[in-house]
Every structure is written in structure tokens, then in C-alpha cells.
Amino acid sequence: MSFEGQPPAKMRLLRAAAELLANSAGAPVSTRQITQLAEVSAPTLYHHFGDKEGLFDAVVSAGFEEYVAGERDFAPSGQPLVDIRRMWDNHVQFGLNQPELYLVMFGNIRPESRPAIVADAEALMEEMLNKAAAAGQLSVQPREAARSILAANVGVTLMLIAEAVVDRNLDLSTMTRDAMIYAVASDQAEQNGNESSGKSSVVVAAIALNAALQSSHSDQLSSSELKLFLEWLHRISTSSTT
Amino acid sequence: MSFEGQPPAKMRLLRAAAELLANSAGAPVSTRQITQLAEVSAPTLYHHFGDKEGLFDAVVSAGFEEYVAGERDFAPSGQPLVDIRRMWDNHVQFGLNQPELYLVMFGNIRPESRPAIVADAEALMEEMLNKAAAAGQLSVQPREAARSILAANVGVTLMLIAEAVVDRNLDLSTMTRDAMIYAVASDQAEQNGNESSGKSSVVVAAIALNAALQSSHSDQLSSSELKLFLEWLHRISTSSTT
DNA sequence: GCAGTTCATATAGCGTTGCTATAGGTGCTA
């Protein structure tokens, strides 16, 4: 959605809202400020965007599309998980660069109002994770992984926004990012090279655990618990792969 | 901060605000609603709390202290990492039970306005992680781990709140929680390919199976069986030594 | 060329919001 072909008033409103959202550090932005800066009167705003939130949505989705576009461009590094890392960092940077926009997008999300942007972000992340899954580098389903990573990504970004700029420590982001990616990656289920089916990885892992439990006795479960546990383990490890 | 000894008006304001915040599903709560329900007129509110946000802060911190108290009580399970899990789950439940309060606390956090509650939550989490660190179960500094886990916890909770109640899937919480705890726990040794130190192969295999089970819902166990199975699995995978 | 329709903008103002200037009541201490 380029700004070029739009009627002047609508475009000026978008620009004014974006500028005010970007510059007013934390303070809420009123429709009167926006219309005044855009040199337009109130009904024009509502004619074009229906709502104050409609205007903000437009600004957000414009900014988000820009961010997504820049994201897709330099993404194909061959290593999907590396791309995920970069995607995470870009997300954080986007939030820190435009905290107001970001808070509108991810801070006030309520059930009835705004799953749209979140769904977009999830889809983008999932798309990248699909490549990782295709390369056998994922130990969980891409959709679940995407939701999980995005949730952590949002949480970290909100925390960083909440901190004073002075003592913002990006180690929080780095650490959480690597934790999430590592947890989702398949390098601890190292058998995924030959069998990429999710179910078979369960079986393989169950067999491995079974073997490990036989050799070294764990004291974390009582004997009765262990007995039942082993039985279940057996049921899992002998299940047919579909 | 008990409610008992307070003058009636102040207490009635707190109760009214809490009730309106809890019951008004998503809609903003106005001071007039509050003062009307509390049978009090406007200046009284500002006399006692200075601000609308001051009132909300009071409500929030009351609720938060209650939540913290309930948290500390049943916490000492001996296994710090298990306690962290429970703490995570309680955090999510707190957010889902009182979404309005939660959004006030963690959704709108801006640099100048509200690091207080966040700091409290961090401190609580850190306190628990210190025990884990003392038991040699942590591979990173408790403070960093607490910040990281809390950030992910907040992100997950916000995501769940944003979803319609119907299709809320708590797997998102479970998966992210275990990912974070696992990443922070000291069994990270094999992350660097150094498998001999620290964890036994039982733990490694248990973790792998856990991850695999998260991705593909096995139909070999009933849901109640699976729940208990996963619980045991986690006990094994968070055990400190063999 | 001109009526009809549609789109875009403006004037003025409604109802509600958070908040306050001012003042009156209440109970305590002296």
C-alpha cells in the first residue's frame, strides 16, 4: 500500500498520525492533534478511517508491511534458523524504534479488537519455520513454534520498551532468543536426519529414554511410578508410525 | 496492605474499581462508573489516590500481593525448577483470570510509568531462581534468567489474553515455559556437544522425548495419562544429578 | 449545457472523559 496515489487528505492524515505516534514519547495522541497537523478537520478523519483505531491500524499496517518487506528481502541465508534469529532481532528493533506503534500493535491487544496484526506476524514467522522444518531442523510443529517464539519475542520487546533507554540491556533479547530457538530446534533429537515425521521422532526419543532408564536408575520417581512410566513408555515406543 | 482498617470510602473505591475491572470485559472503566458504584463523588477518588492510575495501581498491587502471597506459600517443593514451572503457570492463570488488571499491569508499560510492578515480579522470580542456582541447577545468572523467563511469561500471557476464550490453547504456555526453563537450566552442557559433564543420558533422552511429544500429540495415551506422564518426564529432566 | 449523483471536506456541537477550585461537614485535641 504505497502512499503515492492517495488523495492528499488521507495521506496527510496517515503521515501526521505516524509522525505524532513516533515522536510523542509515551503521551497519548489525540485526533485533534492529528487533524490539526494534517490541516484537516475532524470529519475527514472519520470519513476515511471510520475510527481513531482505524487510522492507527492503517499506520501500523503500513509500517508493518514496510518492516515485513525489508525482512523478506535479505532473509534467504540458506540457514533458516539463522534467519529466524535475524527476524527476532528485527522485531525487537522495530519495537524499540517505534515504541508507540509497537504498543498499539502488541501492547493493548484484546480479544475483540486486534488479532489481525498478530496473525500476520505469526504467519511470517511460521513461513520461515516451515523452511527449517523442511530441512529437518525443527523438533516441533512450525505453527506451534512460531506462536511460541513470537510470544517470547513480544514479551521481550515490551520489557525492553518499558525500560529506560539508558539501561536497556539487549542481552535479555539475545538470551531469550537463543533459548527459544534452541528449544525448538532439533539438535537434541539428533536422529531427525533420516526420519522427519513428527511421530517417529517421538518413538525414537521414547526408545532412547527407555534404554537410558534401564541402564541408570533414576531416583526421581518412586518404584511404582517408574513401573507405570515404563509401561507407558513402551506403549509409545511400540506405536506404529503413520 | 489489608483492606480491614481503611476508611470506608477508600475501601469502597478499591472494591468498586476491582469489581469493574474484573467484570467489564475489555471495555475501559471510567472514574464516574467507579465513583458511582462506590457511592462516592469524584474528588474523594482523587483525594485518596491522586489519580485514576493511582487507584488502578492500588488495585493491582493489592491483587498482586495476594497472588504473590499465595505463590510463596505452596512454593517450597524442594525442586526449585518445579516451583518455577508452577510460578509460570500461576502467572498465566492470574492473567487469564483478571485480564483487565493484567493489561493494566503488563500491557501498557511505558518507560516513565510503571517499572514498579515489573520489578516486583522479577524479584519474585529471581528469588526462586536463586535457590536453583544454589543447587547448581542454573547455567546462567539468576537475575538474567528471571528477566528472560518473566519476559516470555508476559508475552505468552498477553497472547493468550488476546485470543478468544474459545480457542485458547494452553499448549503455547506449556511449551514456551519448558523451553525457557530448559534453556536456563544447567543441563545446557550438551548444547555445546559436551555431553559427558553434568547430565546423564537419561535426562537428555527425557528432554528429547518431551520436545517430541509436544509436537505430535500421541494417541497412545489418554489425555490424563499424558498429563501425568509429562509431569514425570519433567521431574526426570529437571533432576540435578543421577 | 445542465440536473443528478457521488465523493471529500467543513461548521458546529453532543456526550463523556479525567480532573479540580472551592467549600462544607466531622471528629479530634487543647
Add this chain to the structure above:
DNA sequence: TAGCACCTATAGCAACGCTATATGAACTGC
């Protein structure tokens, strides 16, 4: 009884999101 804190109320301000209504411009069909 006087004085003094504390607590509460009447009334109202400025700002908010939003809209009923109206005017101008641009295009369309005849």
C-alpha cells in the same frame, strides 16, 4: 469553645472521540 486536620460534596472546566448536517467539487447521463 476554638482550632485544626481530615474527609467528602457541589459544580464545572478543558479535552476527548465522534457525528448530524451542510457545502463544495468532480464526474455522469442526456
